[in-house]
Structure formats: structure tokens, C-alpha cells
Amino acid sequence: MKRLLLLTTGGTIASRQMEEGLAPDMDGSTIARYLGEVMFNYNVTVQDILQLDSSNIQPEEWRLIANHVYEAFPHYDGIIISHGTDTMAYTASALSYMVCNIPIPVVLTGAQLPIEHPLTDGVDNLRTAFSMASSGYPGVFIAFNRKVILGCRAVKTHTMDFDAFSSVNWPVVATVSGSGLTVNEEAIPPVMGECLLRDKLCQDVFLIKLTPGLNPEIFDMLLQMNYRGVVIEAFGAGGLHFIRRNLIEKLHKIAAAGMIVVVCSQCLYESSDFTLYQAGQKVLAEGAIQGYDMTTEAAVTKLMWALGQTDNPDKVRDIFAASLAGERGV
Numbered sequence: 001m002k003r004l005l006l007l008t009t010g011g012t013i014a015s016r017q018m019e020e021g022l023a024p025d026m027d028g029s030t031i032a033r034y035l036g037e038v039m040f041n042y043n044v045t046v047q048d049i050l051q052l053d054s055s056n057i058q059p060e061e062w063r064l065i066a067n068h069v070y071e072a073f074p075h076y077d078g079i080i081i082s083h084g085t086d087t088m089a090y091t092a093s094a095l096s097y098m099v100c101n102i103p104i105p106v107v108l109t110g111a112q113l114p115i116e117h118p119l120t121d122g123v124d125n126l127r128t129a130f131s132m133a134s135s136g137y138p139g140v141f142i143a144f145n146r147k148v149i150l151g152c153r154a155v156k157t158h159t160m161d162f163d164a165f166s167s168v169n170w171p172v173v174a175t176v177s178g179s180g181l182t183v184n185e186e187a188i189p190p191v192m193g194e195c196l197l198r199d200k201l202c203q204d205v206f207l208i209k210l211t212p213g214l215n216p217e218i219f220d221m222l223l224q225m226n227y228r229g230v231v232i233e234a235f236g237a238g239g240l241h242f243i244r245r246n247l248i249e250k251l252h253k254i255a256a257a258g259m260i261v262v263v264c265s266q267c268l269y270e271s272s273d274f275t276l277y278q279a280g281q282k283v284l285a286e287g288a289i290q291g292y293d294m295t296t297e298a299a300v301t302k303l304m305w306a307l308g309q310t311d312n313p314d315k316v317r318d319i320f321a322a323s324l325a326g327e328r329g330v
């Protein structure tokens, strides 16, 4: 029997209706009871590590989760993490770097309706997660709505629909059907070395979604607040405004002050290409790093992680040039 570890962190799956609305209130053994006889197929250990709405899951919690995963992985065939859906894609991306090259499956899952609700999707999602966690395929994944998505390619795209997550610029890793769990092996990035815990993160990373006419002085504010990195979701394939309100001038200023700029597209699908337009080439000339086909979640957490490893801008650039867990395909 496969040895699986279920780590619980809260989220809707563990929530009950309280005075102020839904809030996590159930422990892991209560959640596991809803799986009934499915549990007899595995040797499951349950550990409650957090009880939070995932809006409250921040870099400190990512570190806690990463440490639990790293300490546990030699003793288990797979790890399941129950988690709120709202920031699950951020946690999955952060874990992809913090426990890079994990040799077992680490599968995050949750639900759109609490597990106690008669129509819950939580039981189904946990079943898929348990199946993926016992599959032997290494990596960090999200199991949801009978699909398994590579963690650093997942984006929450629906607030209510059970099909809450999309796999962006990457094929779905596995699906559940009448044939059971079918894994697309080509969608699983190879393990490229020993698994090391690298849990240092820099929280001073800001995300800006560019809007027409954005006031360039926002970058002065970021400098004043000691931000060390900024991810800019730019327009289309890649462009920023530089007439009337000159963002390029500001990029020059913040780069000179040592801030790292990563630029990606606000389009969800396909890749950035800042070489295409003048408005993009000017950005690259200021030393900005391209995000290409990375999701925003993967880019923001990668910048936090990279700045946690090094202060050297060239090394950050090298980290972004590599795909560490399948987050970058271009």
C-alpha cells in the first residue's frame, strides 16, 4: 500500500458557516472521514499544519509548508496538501522552487464547496489528488475537477465553477475517466538533480498590472518603500507607454537603483515578445527580464524566490533564463 501524507491548511474544503461567513473549522481526520472506504486503498497519515482561508496564506506559510514537505518526502510515496483555492496557484508555484526536484508527487487540492456540503466537489478532488499522489510521478501539482495541472502552470480562472483552474501554456498532466487516472508523461518535467530545501524568499516584490496612462511616479514610491523587485504585466506581446508619461525613464531609474524588473503579458495565453515593438524593445534596453509564457503567479513567486537566493542581478537573470520546474517553456 502506498504511504501518503495528507497535510491540511484550511480553505473552503475545511470550512463551516460561521457568524461572519465561511471559515476553516475542520481538522484533517474529519475531512478524511468523508473519503470513506477510499482510505482503505492507501496508508494515510494526516497532519494539520494550518487552518486558514488561503487569503491569509503568505510567504511565511509557504515556508512552513515547504519545510513540512521537505522533511516528510523521504518517508512517503506522495504528499497531498488541502488548501484554499484562492491562492493555491501561488503556493503551488512557490513550492515548485522551494522544494525543486522533489522526487515524489506533491498534490495540492481543495474545493469550491465545503466537504460537509451535500454537493461538495471536495471528495472528488481529494480522490483525484490521492490517485495522483500515489502515481509515482514527481513534481508539484494541483488536482481539481478530475484534472491534474502542473503547479507552476495553474491559474484560478473561475470563482464558482467546479472547473476552477486552468493549465496555462502547458498540457494538462492527467485526467480522470473510465480508464482511471491517465497521465500524460510528456507534461511532467524531468527531475534535474537532488531535492534541496531552498526556502528563503524576498517579500519585497510588487506586481503592477499596467493600465493606459499609469502614473510613472508609482515606481518612485516602490523605491521609497524599498521594494527589490517588480513584475509588470504589460500590454499584449509587450509594450509600455513612453509618451507624455514616460515609464521607460522610470525603468532606467529603478534599474540604476538595483531593482529587478520582470515584464510579462497581461494576456493569459501564449508568450510575451518584447522584441516585436519599439514600445517593448525600449523596455528590454533598460535591462528588464522577460517572463515569456510564465503565469503571473509563477513569475511573482520566482522573483521572490530568486531574490531570496541572491542579490546579484546577473544571477537573477540566470535563474529566470532556466526553467526550474516547467514554469517556462519558451
Ligand code: ASP
Binding pocket: 010, 011, 012, 013, 052, 053, 054, 055, 083, 084, 085, 086, 087, 110, 111, 112
Ligand atoms: N476563500 C477560500 C480560500 O481560498 C476559497 C476556497 O478555498 O475555495 O481559502
